[in-house]
Amino acid sequence: MSEAGNGRREVTVTDVARAAKVSKATAARALGDYGAVSEAVRDRVLAAAEELGYRPNALARSMTTGRSNTIGMVVGDIENPFFAQATRGASDVAKAAGFDVVLSNSDEELESENAAIAVLLAKRVDGFIVAPASSVDTTGLRAIQAAGRPLVLFDRAAEDLAIDTVLADNATGVRRLVELLLQAGHRRIAFISTIAHPHPYRLGDRLGSTSVDDRVNGFVASLTEAGIAEPARFIRLNARRDGVGAAVRDVVADGATAIVASDSLIAQAAFRTVRELGLGIPSDVSLVAFDDADWTSLSAPPVTVMAQPIHEIGAEAARMLVRRIAGDGAPAETVVLPQRLIERESIAPPPAEG
Amino acid sequence: MSEAGNGRREVTVTDVARAAKVSKATAARALGDYGAVSEAVRDRVLAAAEELGYRPNALARSMTTGRSNTIGMVVGDIENPFFAQATRGASDVAKAAGFDVVLSNSDEELESENAAIAVLLAKRVDGFIVAPASSVDTTGLRAIQAAGRPLVLFDRAAEDLAIDTVLADNATGVRRLVELLLQAGHRRIAFISTIAHPHPYRLGDRLGSTSVDDRVNGFVASLTEAGIAEPARFIRLNARRDGVGAAVRDVVADGATAIVASDSLIAQAAFRTVRELGLGIPSDVSLVAFDDADWTSLSAPPVTVMAQPIHEIGAEAARMLVRRIAGDGAPAETVVLPQRLIERESIAPPPAEG
DNA sequence: TACGCGATTGAGACCGGTCTCAACAAGTCC
DNA sequence: GGACTTGTTGAGACCGGTCTCAATCGCGTA
Numbered sequence A, B: 001m002s003e004a005g006n007g008r009r010e011v012t013v014t015d016v017a018r019a020a021k022v023s024k025a026t027a028a029r030a031l032g033d034y035g036a037v038s039e040a041v042r043d044r045v046l047a048a049a050e051e052l053g054y055r056p057n058a059l060a061r062s063m064t065t066g067r068s069n070t071i072g073m074v075v076g077d078i079e080n081p082f083f084a085q086a087t088r089g090a091s092d093v094a095k096a097a098g099f100d101v102v103l104s105n106s107d108e109e110l111e112s113e114n115a116a117i118a119v120l121l122a123k124r125v126d127g128f129i130v131a132p133a134s135s136v137d138t139t140g141l142r143a144i145q146a147a148g149r150p151l152v153l154f155d156r157a158a159e160d161l162a163i164d165t166v167l168a169d170n171a172t173g174v175r176r177l178v179e180l181l182l183q184a185g186h187r188r189i190a191f192i193s194t195i196a197h198p199h200p201y202r203l204g205d206r207l208g209s210t211s212v213d214d215r216v217n218g219f220v221a222s223l224t225e226a227g228i229a230e231p232a233r234f235i236r237l238n239a240r241r242d243g244v245g246a247a248v249r250d251v252v253a254d255g256a257t258a259i260v261a262s263d264s265l266i267a268q269a270a271f272r273t274v275r276e277l278g279l280g281i282p283s284d285v286s287l288v289a290f291d292d293a294d295w296t297s298l299s300a301p302p303v304t305v306m307a308q309p310i311h312e313i314g315a316e317a318a319r320m321l322v323r324r325i326a327g328d329g330a331p332a333e334t335v336v337l338p339q340r341l342i343e344r345e346s347i348a349p350p351p352a353e354g
Numbered sequence C: 001t002a003c004g005c006g007a008t009t010g011a012g013a014c015c016g017g018t019c020t021c022a023a024c025a026a027g028t029c030c
Numbered sequence D: 001g002g003a004c005t006t007g008t009t010g011a012g013a014c015c016g017g018t019c020t021c022a023a024t025c026g027c028g029t030a
Helices: A012-020 A024-032 A039-052 A058-065 A082-098 A111-120 A139-147 A170-183 A210-225 A242-251 A262-277 A310-325 B011-022 B024-032 B039-050 B058-065 B081-096 B111-120 B139-146 B172-181 B210-225 B241-253 B265-278 B308-323
Strands: A070-075 A099-106 A126-131 A150-154 A164-168 A190-194 A258-261 A288-289 A304-307 A334-337 A338-344 B070-075 B098-106 B127-130 B152-155 B164-168 B189-192 B257-259 B286-290 B303-306 B334-337 B340-342
Touching: A012 A024, A012 A039, A024 A039, A058 B058, A070 A082, A070 A111, A070 A150, A070 A310, A070 B334, A082 A099, A082 A310, A099 B081, A099 B098, A099 B210, A111 A126, A111 A139, A126 A139, A126 A310, A126 A338, A139 A150, A139 B172, A150 A310, A164 A170, A164 A210, A164 A310, A170 A190, A170 A258, A170 A288, A170 A304, A170 A338, A190 A210, A190 A242, A210 B039, A242 A262, A262 A288, A310 A334, B011 B039, B024 B039, B024 B340, B070 B081, B070 B111, B070 B308, B081 B098, B098 B111, B111 B127, B111 B139, B127 B139, B127 B308, B139 B152, B152 B303, B152 B308, B164 B172, B164 B210, B164 B308, B172 B189, B172 B210, B172 B257, B172 B286, B172 B303, B172 B340, B189 B210, B189 B241, B241 B265, B257 B265, B308 B334
Parallel strands: A070 A099, A070 A126, A126 A150, A150 A164, A164 A334, A190 A258, A258 A288, A288 A304, B070 B098, B070 B127, B127 B152, B152 B164, B164 B334, B189 B257, B257 B286, B286 B303
Antiparallel strands: A304 A338, B303 B340
């Protein structure tokens, strides 16, 4: 009761200065650990601060220094293990460099993303790490650039904009995956993604996310090189969370014998659906996916995946951002990290034609 | 090049005021949408702002209003699906109420937690949502209270402190799980947790986290009621991430026929280890766990779990916090949410004695 | 003894908003 | 017509730090 009057004003530098019998400027120097202060005065000020329970106000400091020591991160959905890991990677690097991270979920929607960016811009974060909802409509990203704040993209690039970006080598990854399927004898291979797209995929379409775009292009190229007639026949986009099942049913009914899932959440839904259909993996349908989600090694059968260095993607993005914030003015750079194939047991030759 | 000089000063209310030929106060009223401004003037100001590319400075606003519209959240590890989900739940509610969330990982370590709290306090977040690393050493939490900031705990309570808390009903949950194992005929049941503890568990020990404490107590009580002689014999704490395997080997070698895993990450490691041991689940060892992680329904066999309403835990914590920030002065409250049993196929009678 | 120099300290402006308060205009009421 | 409202606007203090600049002090040196 005595000292804890709760509606009280916070203790400020001025209060400490008065208690230590020095000027506000000197107290601030001692507390903020800048400028020159004699040992004796510093001790006196620090003691007074301790005594009064002084707690620095980072807002006020940011006001004058222009730095908030905060970075804004906008991801699709923190619940998605991909983003959770990338966030952790980024957050560790950021913390080590003295930054906190404010997190925002865009749900892969442009409006949410733009709103989040506006708020973060208002909060004067020192920089941004964004997995852009769209590689095409980049108004939000432009706003960041216009405000002169450093920005690093991850997982997807933004077309026509010079922005630092950290990507995984999806083009190579998908080819390796398809190759495996081809070698096993598959000819009717499906590709399923939840990416929003205004209509069914047509050859040459440009997709909203460069990472999916790279995968689809590599997928098509591989099939084409293998001499497969309609390489896009089993590509299904726009499968919302609960639409993956329908997409799987669809391609399987149409005769697909193998599925490439564009991420682990899709793979999970596909896995379930194939099972519900009473079909065997890999006896009836082979399944491969991106991301080494933990379930993929525990399932029966464990599934062959193209693992991405997710942690490192986030960490590298943060490293680049920190460098930019520190003033690195080098031209924008794109870092492409390799993916790694983990072969398990979800591929088998297609069933003999009935 | 023309308008985008990049080292430039930000556009301020004063600039807008000058451009709109009104006073700073009036411009601020129009831009901040408070006080009274005539329609005509408002339009003029907004137009000027648009023209100049005015972007509000939330820091400056927070300075005077004393509100940052930000809440600080400290979790063990955002990569842990439990925390990822809780964070999402909290973050959605927070956003709807106009708050951003700054995220910090404590790695379940007191020092990290306290450091994070200090930083967030300095940033003048409007409130805190914390999964405290320790229910016993609560210095960090006290600091928050001393600073007069609202605080809500989740997943674990803090002893001896009156703080709003959102918990799952672990006591009931663990009993239900043990009951299932008992009914199947198990007598040598293990409980494995990664919680830090200075020495092997002894009956009556108080654990660092109330949620684990509740589980262990319920576990012991259930076994005791069932007339089992040494109920604590197979309790293994302190199993660090990579120590779960060793703990499992240990209890299995000692004759345990069933394992209760205190969370889904532990369950995952246990599942792997039992397999590596060449043993069958559930033929040789039965396994149950807390949290309905996605892999638990995909594994072979799928595992019986006690699901927690994780999303809701986070959401409810945020709701309580928002209420407190709004000024609700009611006494601290503890909300206990029910867990839900999901029976799958990881329980069988213990193997016949060799 | 006077001068120069570095180290310390204090005064006060400043960051970009919000907020209080007074001034003023246009009605409104008696 | 005068007093009183109500609505709108401007001046300037204020939030809690940082930063610039000038003043002061101690001390080595010419």
